[in-house]
Amino acid sequence: MRTGGDLVVETLAALGATTVFGEPGQHALALFDALRRSPLRYVGCRTELGVAFAADGHARATGTVTPFMVSTGPGALATLPALMESRLACAPVVGISSQIPSDGLCGRRKGYLHELPDQAASFRGVAVSVQVVRSAAQIPSALAQAWEAALSVPQGPAWVEIPQDVLLAPTDVPPPADLSVRPRTPLPRAELVRQAARALDSAANPVILAGGGTSLSGAGPELLTLAERLRAPVATTFAAKGVFPCEHPLSLRSWLEDRYVTDFLEQADVLLVAGTGLGELSSNYHTMRPKGRVIHIEADLGKLEANTSGSLAVHADAKATLGALAAAVRPREGDGRAEAAVAGVLRRVRDRLGGHEQEFALLEAIPTGVLSFWDMTILTYWAWSAFPGPMWSAQGAGGLGYALPAAVGAAASGRRALAISGDGGAMYGLAELATMRQHDLEVTWLIVDDGGYGILREYMTDAFGTPSGTELVRPDFADLAASFGVPARTATPASLAGQLTASLAEPGPNVVVLRARPRMFAQT
Structure with a gap:
């Protein structure tokens, strides 16, 4: 007999999942019974918080969506701190939670174990997508939509709840064979690329600040090409470490909490900020005040110009935009000035931290x-x-x-x-x-x-x-x-x-x- 739980697991396999993290609970047992019969690898953690953090780590290490399964009420709510981390770090995970039986939903207050008036409401400010399934027929599409939402830029956690009775009931819904998932990636508008390229070409001392979005989008090659064509120093935020070669003579590394680096970024006549909203940790606790023109590339519309009013704002994926800019700007002859300036800043930073x-x-x-x-x-x-x-x-x-x-x-x-x-x-x-x-x-x-x-x-x-x-x-x-x-x-x-x-x-x-x-x- 196939159940709703089997359909969940079959759908995850069709979407490309290989590993599921989880912690069983009474309402979710049909999910774990189905896992036992599936080819998916199950890794059981000891707390629901650990489950969701483990899925986050797997998603970051693999660059793919990672699903996890937990039970209703306390089990589901215990994942919220980890989902907050996944949301802010853009880690693509899909959380699947059981729910109380269907006849207790919609505020009927039947007094079921783990019952909440609206469990899903707790996740709407944290997850990028929240869905409550009402029947087995909805399971494949709901999970595919969650998968797509988790992968769409900016990536993040998606949440799906399925009532206990739907998970336990027999189903004749066939295993999905072809699920359409088309993640959205915002691409830069051509007129903005042209305007940004003109500003960079006219800059005497352009500087680049690369954020976590450059790393998430795999923009390392485009960033390197653009920096070398412009002879522009590059600083990386803490979330972007490794996206630009640390030992490159144009690398300012990640000394963003140091005033020498902050001053250097501020003095650029054009500061290209890519893949970061310039939040607290990326702006030396909001003390950075750029004096020149700022070009702000950010895929998360809510972060665009949140801390850079008056900038040239480009709502787009970092990789696509940096690639377009690298193709559009004029290459410069290297005269060693940018490299010497970078070396001087790093020397002053190290001297300040002497004694550590x-x-x-x-x-x-x-x-x-x-x-x-x-x-x-x-x-x-x-x-x-x-x-x-x-x-x-x-x-x-x-x-x-x-x-x-x-x-x-x-x-x-x-x-x-x-x-x-x-x-x-x-x-x-x-x-x-x-x-x-x-x-x-x-x-x-x-x-x-x-x-x-x-x-x-x-x-x-x-x-x-x-x-x-x-x-x-x-x-x-x-x-x-x-x-x-x-x-x-x-x-x-x-x-x-x-x-x-x-x-x-x-x-x-x-x-x-x-x-x-x-x-x-x-x-x-």
């Missing part, structure tokens, strides 16, 4: 060639600016507990992943040690144990003179990991590089505990 040898050494111990997922830690604040390679962090929503489940999700794609947490954030993800072990996932978890909420400790000390509520009783993380059957080792700042190298080379999951107290990144 421990923090630089810790970052240098972390390899750049592995998928890395970072919680909100002091080391992450440093990594945003100083880590040379690509990285994924919870900067979208800024919540704790992201790193380990996201790394679990990435590792489920078949690649080694590294999670980096503080001891405070680690407490949010401890349950996923069991997931790592059960599925034998290639995850190394680095826990930086500084005795509490290190970032909040520093903020409170600066603001009030003394911290409160920041010091934490915590377990012996190495012993705790061992109790899950996960090998663990402890490290000092001096031994961290060797311990990480050894851990990353070992098969299966493992943990490295670093007892250190890094100082906060000094913003200016």
